[in-house]
Amino acid sequence: xAHAQGQQHPIGIYLKIWGLLFILSTASYLVDYxxxxxxxxxxxxxxxxxxxxxxxxAVFMHMIWERLALVYAILVPPLLLMVLLGIGALEADYTFFxxxxxxxxxxxxxxxxx
Amino acid sequence: xxxxxxxxxxxxxxLPEGLPGIVADFSSDQRAFKNVPWGKAMMWxxxxxxxxxFSCFLISYMTVRMSTTEPWPNPSEVFALTLWGKxxxxxxxxxxxxxxxxxxxxxxxxxxxxxEKNRRMTFILLLVTAALGATxxxxxxxxxxxxxxxxxxxxxxxxxxxxxxxxxxFMITGFHGTHVSIxxxxxxxxxxxxxxxxxxxxxxxxxxxxxxNYEIVETMGLYWHFVDLVWVFIFAFFYLW
Numbered sequence: 306x307a308h309a310q311g312q313q314h315p316i317g318i319y320l321k322i323w324g325l326l327f328i329l330s331t332a333s334y335l336v337d338y339x340x341x342x343x344x345x346x347x348x349x350x351x352x353x354x355x356x357x358x359x360x361x362x363a364v365f366m367h368m369i370w371e372r373l374a375l376v377y378a379i380l381v382p383p384l385l386l387m388v389l390l391g392i393g394a395l396e397a398d399y400t401f402f403x404x405x406x407x408x409x410x411x412x413x414x415x416x417x418x419x
Numbered sequence: 420x421x422x423x424x425x426x427x428x429x430x431x432x433x434l435p436e437g438l439p440g441i442v443a444d445f446s447s448d449q450r451a452f453k454n455v456p457w458g459k460a461m462m463w464x465x466x467x468x469x470x471x472x473f474s475c476f477l478i479s480y481m482t483v484r485m486s487t488t489e490p491w492p493n494p495s496e497v498f499a500l501t502l503w504g505k506x507x508x509x510x511x512x513x514x515x516x517x518x519x520x521x522x523x524x525x526x527x528x529x530x531x532x533x534x535e536k537n538r539r540m541t542f543i544l545l546l547v548t549a550a551l552g553a554t555x556x557x558x559x560x561x562x563x564x565x566x567x568x569x570x571x572x573x574x575x576x577x578x579x580x581x582x583x584x585x586x587x588x589f590m591i592t593g594f595h596g597t598h599v600s601i602x603x604x605x606x607x608x609x610x611x612x613x614x615x616x617x618x619x620x621x622x623x624x625x626x627x628x629x630x631x632n633y634e635i636v637e638t639m640g641l642y643w644h645f646v647d648l649v650w651v652f653i654f655a656f657f658y659l660w
Contacts, residue, residue: 312530312534312637313531313534313535314531316528316531319524319527319528319531320524322524322527323520323521323523323524323527326520326523326524327517327520330513330516330517330520333654333655333659334509334513334516336659337495337508337509337658337659338508338509340495346659347660350655350659350660351655353655354651354652354654354655354656357651358648358651358652361523361644361647361648361651362644362648364527365523365526365527365640365644365647366640366641366644366645367637371454371455372434372440372444372452372453372454372455373436373437373438373440373441373444374440374441374444374445374451374452374453375452375455375460375463377441378451378452378463379463379464379466379467382467383467383470383471383474386471386474386478389474389475389478390478390481393478393479393481393482394481394482394485396482396486397481397482397483397484397485397486398485398486400482400486401485401486401487401488404486404487404488405488408488
């Protein structure tokens, strides 16, 4: 049995991933520090976030060494959250539109997304 | 003396890999997750459910932030600290991120030394992980105190802008902080089991008749890495967005 001794990997890989996570965290902090705005900011934030999340799940949580049955059972269901995300975004846009029309009309010009 | 012959038929055949492997594992009419202790599979399933809980919080946060007509307070300024006479944006959150990532690194190494049955190193690394976790919670307590007493942020409003800022902030970081605190308690319990030799001598644990072994260190590690994983998303969506 390959896993009779559990998940044993050289210590070097953990130290390397640790270093990478530090670099990626610094990079995402610098996005804020240098005041990047707009799509560049969002693109960088999401990219660094997904890279960090991927490294933690793959190496620290040993996902790349697990059998595919477990990997798929754990990683596929969260994709359903995309549906919730879509519903939330649609609903939020609608709420924003109604608030802009009925609340802001009485006081000032329609509100703008920041 | 001759060695007893194993009569177990388990794992005699090589397991298929790839897509046929998934089909074979799930249709094997046995446990589906091969080569994984049951405690670890259960921890993964718990973490999956926890993923949905945190996702609900973060998606709700997205919804209220997108739908408010009030300006959202700028996290970069709200969480700035004045150090050495200079106002540095988001510095406390950055330090908290590094502390939590470091604790994840020491946890991963504790798992490695655990499987090597290196009792002393496992114990030390678990305690370092717990100390870093406690540091994180301490810094969060400082952050909350500053926000509540100096900035006047409440769940129902704040002087900077949209009222939803306070409610989502306290909900999301509060729930995450609770996870970290529970993790610290469990780390200390596991560390005590390691140093007492409970796992080496296969003593049954609290509330179970199962023999102790170093797999519980890895299961503990999965929980701890998950806490770090959630922070990655909170950091990106709440603090940086």
